[in-house]
Amino acid sequence: MTLKIYGIARSRAFRILWMAKELGLAYEHVPVDMADGGTRRPEFLAINPNGHIPVIDDDGFRLWESMAINLYLAKKHGGGPDGLYPQRLEDEARAWQWSFWGMTEIERPILTALFNRALYPEDKRDPRAADEAERALAAPLKVLDGALAPAPYLLGDRFTVADLNVASILSWARPAQIDLSATPKVADWLKTCFDRPAARAARALQR
Numbered sequence: 583m584t585l586k587i588y589g590i591a592r593s594r595a596f597r598i599l600w601m602a603k604e605l606g607l608a609y610e611h612v613p614v615d616m617a618d619g620g621t622r623r624p625e626f627l628a629i630n631p632n633g634h635i636p637v638i639d640d641d642g643f644r645l646w647e648s649m650a651i652n653l654y655l656a657k658k659h660g661g662g663p664d665g666l667y668p669q670r671l672e673d674e675a676r677a678w679q680w681s682f683w684g685m686t687e688i689e690r691p692i693l694t695a696l697f698n699r700a701l702y703p704e705d706k707r708d709p710r711a712a713d714e715a716e717r718a719l720a721a722p723l724k725v726l727d728g729a730l731a732p733a734p735y736l737l738g739d740r741f742t743v744a745d746l747n748v749a750s751i752l753s754w755a756r757p758a759q760i761d762l763s764a765t766p767k768v769a770d771w772l773k774t775c776f777d778r779p780a781a782r783a784a785r786a787l788q789r
């Protein structure tokens with residue numbers, strides 16, 4: 583086995599597991615869990631000194647940061663005209679654009695809503711912080727909705743790493759109770775992405 587994926591499926595490692603399944607990769611899953619202190623153990627810090635999951639070890643090459651990992655895996659294994667990695671330089675740049683956008687524009691507010699509506703113990707939840715985070719999401723979600731108006735996927739007619747990376751962040755929208763009714767294209771596109779067999783298989787690992 584040459585590829586190891588570190589991190590429980592109920593973490594950002596979900597993104598990597600989804601990608602691995604899209605690409606049909608053989609991998610070993612090492613379910614390091616933050617809840618039991620697994621990300622702070624010396625042996626894990628030797629793999630990722632940030633103390634975060636996911637990380638991959640690809641035949642001795644170690645990489646952390648979920649978006650970088652997925653861009654790497656898609657480029658390595660998903661080339662070709664029907665692959666998950668774009669072939670044109672400009673489309674590659676747009677895949678980076680959407681991946682960075684997801685991390686910088688929507689991930690933090692979605693997580694704020696998720697923690698304050700579902701994950702924190704009830705007496706620790708701050709409903710106002712959750713509502714404010716949802717309001718902050720309205721503008722970037724409109725941007726995403728607009729981007730999905732001319733074509734079914736972010737880079738055009740087919741699903742690519744750009745869709746997977748952004749949709750994986752939005753996989754928290756439902757448990758975070760984010761209302762997507764004002765952005766129907768986002769809602770439809772998400773459903774299409776999550777209905778993919780690879781997404782379903784990765785989701786099954788979360789149960």
Ligand SMILES: N[C@@H](CCC(=O)N[C@@H](CS)C(=O)NCC(=O)O)C(=O)O
Binds near residue numbers: 621633646
């Ligand atoms: N920007 C990083 C964030 C990684 C991250 O914060 N992962 C969380 C789990 S989803 C984690 O490892 N938390 C445990 C900890 O910080 O100890 C990425 O996308 O890979």
